Amino acid sequence: MSLRIIVCIKSVLKASHLGGPQRAVGNSELNPFDRPALEAAIRLKDTMNASVIALSMGPEVSAEALDEAQAMGADEAVLVSDRALAGSDTLVTAKVLAKAVQKIGAFDFIFFGTRTADSDTGQVGPQTASLLDLPFLGGVKKMELQHGGWEVHRVVDTWEEAWQVQTPAALAMDPRAFIPRPVGLVGLSQVYDQPKLWQWNVADLGLTAEQVGLTGSPTRVADLKKTTHDRSCRIIEGNPLEQAEALLEMLALAGKIGS
Amino acid sequence: MHDPILTDKHRIVRRSVRDFCEKELRPIAAQIDQEARFPWEVAEKMGPLGYFGIQAPRELGGAGLDTVSYAITIEEVSRVSAAIGLCLSVHNSVALYPIVAFGSPEQHQRWVPALAKGEKIGAFCLTEPNAGSDAGGIIATALADGDDWVVNANKVFVTNGGIADICLVFTNTAQGSGRKEVSVVVAERGTPGFVVGDLEDLCGMRANPVTSIRLYDCRLPKANLLGKTGMGLRIGLAALDTGRIGIAAQALGIAQAALEEGVRYANQRQQFGVPLGNHQMIQMMIADMATQVDAARMMVYRAARIKDANQPVTKAAAQAKLFASEAAGKVTDLALQIHGGYGYSKAYAVERYYRDARVTRIYEGTSEVHRMVIAREALRETL
Ligand SMILES: Cc1cc2nc3c(=O)[nH]c(=O)nc-3n(C[C@H](O)[C@H](O)[C@H](O)COP(=O)(O)OP(=O)(O)OC[C@H]3O[C@@H](n4cnc5c(N)ncnc54)[C@H](O)[C@@H]3O)c2cc1C
Numbered sequence: 001m002s003l004r005i006i007v008c009i010k011s012v013l014k015a016s017h018l019g020g021p022q023r024a025v026g027n028s029e030l031n032p033f034d035r036p037a038l039e040a041a042i043r044l045k046d047t048m049n050a051s052v053i054a055l056s057m058g059p060e061v062s063a064e065a066l067d068e069a070q071a072m073g074a075d076e077a078v079l080v081s082d083r084a085l086a087g088s089d090t091l092v093t094a095k096v097l098a099k100a101v102q103k104i105g106a107f108d109f110i111f112f113g114t115r116t117a118d119s120d121t122g123q124v125g126p127q128t129a130s131l132l133d134l135p136f137l138g139g140v141k142k143m144e145l146q147h148g149g150w151e152v153h154r155v156v157d158t159w160e161e162a163w164q165v166q167t168p169a170a171l172a173m174d175p176r177a178f179i180p181r182p183v184g185l186v187g188l189s190q191v192y193d194q195p196k197l198w199q200w201n202v203a204d205l206g207l208t209a210e211q212v213g214l215t216g217s218p219t220r221v222a223d224l225k226k227t228t229h230d231r232s233c234r235i236i237e238g239n240p241l242e243q244a245e246a247l248l249e250m251l252a253l254a255g256k257i258g259s
Numbered sequence: 260m261h262d263p264i265l266t267d268k269h270r271i272v273r274r275s276v277r278d279f280c281e282k283e284l285r286p287i288a289a290q291i292d293q294e295a296r297f298p299w300e301v302a303e304k305m306g307p308l309g310y311f312g313i314q315a316p317r318e319l320g321g322a323g324l325d326t327v328s329y330a331i332t333i334e335e336v337s338r339v340s341a342a343i344g345l346c347l348s349v350h351n352s353v354a355l356y357p358i359v360a361f362g363s364p365e366q367h368q369r370w371v372p373a374l375a376k377g378e379k380i381g382a383f384c385l386t387e388p389n390a391g392s393d394a395g396g397i398i399a400t401a402l403a404d405g406d407d408w409v410v411n412a413n414k415v416f417v418t419n420g421g422i423a424d425i426c427l428v429f430t431n432t433a434q435g436s437g438r439k440e441v442s443v444v445v446a447e448r449g450t451p452g453f454v455v456g457d458l459e460d461l462c463g464m465r466a467n468p469v470t471s472i473r474l475y476d477c478r479l480p481k482a483n484l485l486g487k488t489g490m491g492l493r494i495g496l497a498a499l500d501t502g503r504i505g506i507a508a509q510a511l512g513i514a515q516a517a518l519e520e521g522v523r524y525a526n527q528r529q530q531f532g533v534p535l536g537n538h539q540m541i542q543m544m545i546a547d548m549a550t551q552v553d554a555a556r557m558m559v560y561r562a563a564r565i566k567d568a569n570q571p572v573t574k575a576a577a578q579a580k581l582f583a584s585e586a587a588g589k590v591t592d593l594a595l596q597i598h599g600g601y602g603y604s605k606a607y608a609v610e611r612y613y614r615d616a617r618v619t620r621i622y623e624g625t626s627e628v629h630r631m632v633i634a635r636e637a638l639r640e641t642l
Contacts, residue, residue: 063267182278185275185324186309186323188271188328
């Protein structure tokens with residue numbers, strides 16, 4: 001049995017300033033929550049006949065993240081990049097990724113990270129899955145081949161669930177369960193000598209500029225504000241029981257717990 | 260750090276090496292220095308990632324990267340632990356590289372894959388008690404006897420000596436004729452007569468097991484001769500050209516680390532009601548440190564670029580080594596000064612950087628020897 005896995009990864013901002021941060025060389029990195037998704041795919045490749053394709057939508061600098069993915073062990077990489085994509089929200093991102101997945105062709109799994117370090121929505125995985133009509137499971141910590149089918153374990157709050165999953169399917173990986181391997185010099189050197197990077201633009205995916213980017217996105221960012229939290233410290237006196245009761249009362253009065 | 264001199268791929272090399280070192284090496288860097296312990300647990304992880312064969316061809320198990328990537332790797336490892344940077348620099352540039360450059364196809368198969376994967380560690384045995392800067396003054400001998408060389412040598416200050424499996428030994432093969440014919444013979448640990456001396460109790464670089472290596476009537480197969488007899492100095496000089504780029508990169512990494520610590524401390528420590536960095540004299544130190552580091556960095560990458568372009572690199576490599584090692588001396592000294600009394604304590608890392616930086620002006624050619632090399636080249640150019 002051979003497996004084909006598409007891993008969606010994003011190059012994220014390391015630090016952002018208010019008012020339209022630009023992703024560029026030197027301030028971007030492979031989303032730390034996507035590394036576990038790559039790791040999960042490459043672990044499957046380590047144990048069975050599998051091929052891994054890393055897919056990213058983003059500015060040119062995202063090619064660096066795709067290089068790293070290949071150095072970790074991905075076989076090929078696809079970059080969807082186009083000026084028209086600037087300002088795309090999660091829905092448009094999911095649409096574009098879904099189109100790219102269709103263009104890639106047959107596959108068994110799409111892996112996602114749980115969320116991104118710079119936008120933190122966690123929406124792109126499930127949205128892409130639903131656009132493609134795929135079953136989706138988040139928080140995945142283990143995958144096992146059982147009698148020719150897949151058993152997928154995932155964590156929801158403190159529960160662990162086991163699901164029988166039919167492929168093709170989309171999964172988002174629990175970052176704690178798949179500690180990513182380091183990017184090695186041997187891997188990087190291989191990528192530089194034989195890069196397998198396909199680059200597509202919006203037209204290649206059969207989309208128009210109006211369908212994507214800021215114009216295609218229903219989300220409107222009305223305002224961005226810097227928030228600050230004023231922390232203060234209060235020592236509660238008394239024995240542990242009294243302290244706990246005083247703390248509960250304070251939190252309840254402040255509307256932080258219960259009703 | 261945005262560096263216009265580097266390409267995308269060099270930036271990714273830097274990021275990958277930095278990530279690895281921060282995760283694996285940073286937590287133990289101070290401890291291995293104090294315990295004078297070589298961290299095998301990290302070396303074993305570095306092996307499969309290519310750190311021991313940075314420039315060795317991929318067909319022979321190496322990573323096959325260019326000299327700029329090599330310099331960045333040594334810089335980044337040394338930024339966290341200079342002693343491990345030293346291990347990699349010597350192993351890659353003056354042990355493995357000469358075998359790749361001057362070895363026969365059989366020798367490549369025999370030694371390169373294991374060295375490139377870090378399964379075996381390499382060392383460079385040139386210095387003797389009475390032959391340091393004057394490398395031609397060595398008295399080690401190799402006498403031909405049947406299919407063997409019978410080697411007697413007393414090599415001192417051997418970096419990686421305590422862990423090395425494969426040693427390049429510089430020796431006289433003139434067969435007692437009174438002439439000097441320097442050749443390189445490869446000695447493998449475990450050969451009868453191969454003796455590893457005690458650990459040097461060093462001022463810095465303490466996590467590197469620097470020892471003496473002695474060969475007593477050690478029989479080494481004739482097939483262990485690298486290149487031809489009499490090629491020793493040529494091999495040594497070629498090795499030192501890349502070696503110097505490695506040591507320059509190492510000094511740069513230490514200086515970068517000291518700059519970061521100096522800046523951090525200047526921002527955090529308050530005296531006279533304001534951060535240290537608000538005092539003009541501290542600002543001057545920071546300005547000088549940052550400038551020294553940047554100038555050193557440009558010289559190191561330039562030398563690496565010249566090497567990658569297959570152009571004569573002796574002068575540029577010597578200049579980079581001279582400048583970067585002296586910069587590391589100044590920058591670590593200033594970083595310690597910014598820390599005041601705390602800088603003189605093992606509680607802060609600058610004390611280690613200060614000790615580690617010192618030797619970069621001594622090994623693989625002292626600053627004085629480098630000035631001789633540079634002057635010789637420069638005088639020839641202007642003629
Ligand atoms: C930690 C460490 C690791 C080392 N690793 C290795 C290794 O792996 N392999 C190896 O072979 N060696 C190694 N060395 C040895 C190192 O390369 C030598 O110490 C160095 O070359 C200097 O030689 P020396 O110590 O004999 O000093 P000397 O040559 O005795 O020099 C003493 C002083 O005189 C100066 N001097 C000498 N000749 C002249 C001249 N003509 N004009 C002006 N000044 C001069 C020198 O610059 C120096 O200041 C290592 C040394 C150390 C400390």
